[in-house]
Amino acid sequence: MNATAKAISEPVAEFAIRTSKLNLWYGTFQALFDVDLNICNGMITSLIGPSGCGKSTLLRSVNRINERLGYVRIEGNIEVMDKNIYDPDVELVQVRKQIGMVFQRPNPLPISIRDNILFGHRIHNKGDKSSKSDQNEIVESALKQVLLLDKVKDRLNQRGTELSLEEQQKLCIARLLPVKPSVLLMDEPCSALDPKGTAAVEELIWELRGEYTILIVTHNMAQARRASEECIFMLMGKVVEHQATEDLFVTPEQKETADYIEGRYG
Numbered sequence: 001m002n003a004t005a006k007a008i009s010e011p012v013a014e015f016a017i018r019t020s021k022l023n024l025w026y027g028t029f030q031a032l033f034d035v036d037l038n039i040c041n042g043m044i045t046s047l048i049g050p051s052g053c054g055k056s057t058l059l060r061s062v063n064r065i066n067e068r069l070g071y072v073r074i075e076g077n078i079e080v081m082d083k084n085i086y087d088p089d090v091e092l093v094q095v096r097k098q099i100g101m102v103f104q105r106p107n108p109l110p111i112s113i114r115d116n117i118l119f120g121h122r123i124h125n126k127g128d129k130s131s132k133s134d135q136n137e138i139v140e141s142a143l144k145q146v147l148l149l150d151k152v153k154d155r156l157n158q159r160g161t162e163l164s165l166e167e168q169q170k171l172c173i174a175r176l177l178p179v180k181p182s183v184l185l186m187d188e189p190c191s192a193l194d195p196k197g198t199a200a201v202e203e204l205i206w207e208l209r210g211e212y213t214i215l216i217v218t219h220n221m222a223q224a225r226r227a228s229e230e231c232i233f234m235l236m237g238k239v240v241e242h243q244a245t246e247d248l249f250v251t252p253e254q255k256e257t258a259d260y261i262e263g264r265y266g
Contacts, residue, residue: 016041016183016213017062022076024057031057033237044214046228048221054237055217059185063099081182097124100176104188106168108160113152116160116171117142121178142174147204166197186216202227225249233257
């Protein structure tokens with residue numbers, strides 16, 4: 001990091017993620033319209049809505065993945081832990097360190113389970129001279145957090161790609177933890193899993209709440225209701241409603257939300 005660049009600060013903030021007048025275009029197509037959101041620190045918030053409503057676009061804006069596409073244009077602010085992630089003094093590597101991303105399909109690296117866990121740690125700690133004992137502790141702690149340690153502790157040298165899909169997704173989450181992120185973004189993290197694997201990952205998400213702020217995109221409304229504390233309904237690139245999950249499903253304030261929940265469209 002150069003002398004003038006600063007990492008995102010990590011105070012205790014009421015809101016882990018805040019967006020203000022967030023607009024995004026893919027070329028000439030506008031995908032997000034004036035998105036204003038306050039995502040509570042340490043809570044699980046789900047994003048629901050029909051396909052193409054902007055859920056994944058919003059999620060990928062929060063750690064600046066959309067910037068990889070040269071034709072994307074963004075206006076407005078996104079703050080993470082009270083710091084605008086688009087400020088010129090914020091380095092992209094620090095954004096990605098503090099804001100972890102879990103994708104639809106598990107993407108473990110074709111290396112050992114142990115090296116998968118240490119991968120991000122080594123990238124963000126170049127020249128790291130931690131002892132093997134310290135590294136073992138990092139691996140054990142991460143696997144324990146994702147409820148995977150007991151299953152893999154005797155085969156840490158096995159390739160991560162040889163695990164079951166459920167175990168691979170847990171490994172991908174565990175890979176993020178050694179760099180100590182504040183926020184975990186999850187884009188349909190159970191879409192490739194069977195019901196048993198889905199239940200296991202949902203249990204894990206619930207276990208991680210409090211220590212991490214989790215923002216999860218899901219098409220599965222039952223999952224949103226089971227596995228989140230607050231819920232945001234999006235439609236055509238706009239936020240229609242943001243409430244406590246149970247309130248949104250039981251007493252939605254907007255007709256569009258009620259129509260979606262009751263299966264009238266989407």
